[in-house]
Amino acid sequence: MPRFHCPTPLAAGLVIDLPAGAARHVQVLRMQPGMALTLFDGRGGEYQAVVEQMGRSDVRVQVGAHDPVEREPVRAVHLAVGMPANERMDWLVEKAAELGAASIQPLQAQHSVLRLQGERAQKKQAHWQGVAVAACEQSGRNRVPTVHPVRAFNEWLASQPAPGWMLSLRDGAVPLAQVKASGEVTLLSGPEGGLAPAEEDAAIAAGWRPARLGPAVLRAETAPLAALVLLTLAP
Template identity: 55%
Template sequence: MPPRLFLDTPLGSAADGDAAASQPHELILPAGAARHVQVLRLQPGAAITLFDGSGFEWQAEVLRMGRSEVSVHLHARQLVHRELAHAVSLCVVMPANDRMDGVIEKATELGAAAVQPLMSERSVLRLSGERADKKQAHWQGVAVAACEQSGRAQVPEIAPVRTLAQWLKSLPPVQASQRRWLLSPTAARPLAELARAQAGATSTLVLSGPEGGLSPAEEQAAREAGFEAVQLGPRILRADTAPLAVLGWLALQSV
């Protein structure tokens, strides 16, 4: 398969039947994408696939390779359908070390629409200010790379780091079309049972705590914000495993 590259600029109108967007034309790649092509050592005539996050893909052919500039021949676009049946957002109290990178990567591959990094009372990893901004930008880059690899044409949004308390207060009232799940090993209700009871939902928020779980006060605040506690089985999963297990299960339901 041709290499897939994300361009952080619109490649054409998303309106079906837009003639200008469907006609072949020459395009000079932005610096980041051009470097990617050069690193891959592609030559004129090589095929590549471009996407801009709109849900469309463009087949393209490398025309010229300069020292710092790469031009391609952009062909007609096509709409691709590789998203989950409904939007799933992971709201994750960040695990320690670099394990959040893995959460972002795998969540993107599995089809997450968005990821909200959070800090709670028992968080080990705490970020603020410029450091938090840099991490958010880095994680957005991880999501882009995972989209390029996995074939997704829509890039999940990696939201700014927030405290759990701030984030819960910012949520609007829960709607009938939205499921809000709190992952808890002490919950009585299994995932499959709760999913069947809420089968008509069109979006899902999955809240996952840190190693050691949320504090009792935090669990109560989540319940007051409309989250229903759900358990994933008899085993205790790590903070970077539990949200991906739920997302993987939901992804399989969309097949």
């Protein structure tokens, strides 16, 4: 059954017009009045709904019963990632949303190839948030991870209330598979070429703990996803 995110609060019995993106998708699927779909608003659970009316550019549905089903990982993992270039950040956001990331913080690091600021950064953030929504619609998640505005690494680091884990290849890094995490976890990962030594030193000085995935050097868009799986499954 098609699933769509609705950013406004839902309740059984409401009759609403779907957001523009969801309405276009319903029309592409050639759905007709009386056909069923699933809606979720990000507050937990999902709603059954029925198409009531199809217009040229709008779709009206009646919201039905709420199902309180949850499909979130036991542990909330927040990703802070040095943005990889080209389409790789899109791929990272999509897969992180599918795998259960609680939020995604794009970072401008010293080695970052992708440089964003101003209106361009805002447009990219909105695009990535849309990628996360689509991934949740496809994967069955009912809570959409927030993609935060792009921030400079040093500014972001100084604003963090509590340290987390940092992917690193330096000597002494703890195997991430051995990490016993409790509660929410924030994971820091660098862009292509990793975090600069000065950035790693600053993070460690702020209490961040270096961790490694294994002997292989993974791509900037692959490493945080592998770590996300390990942390969400850690006892």
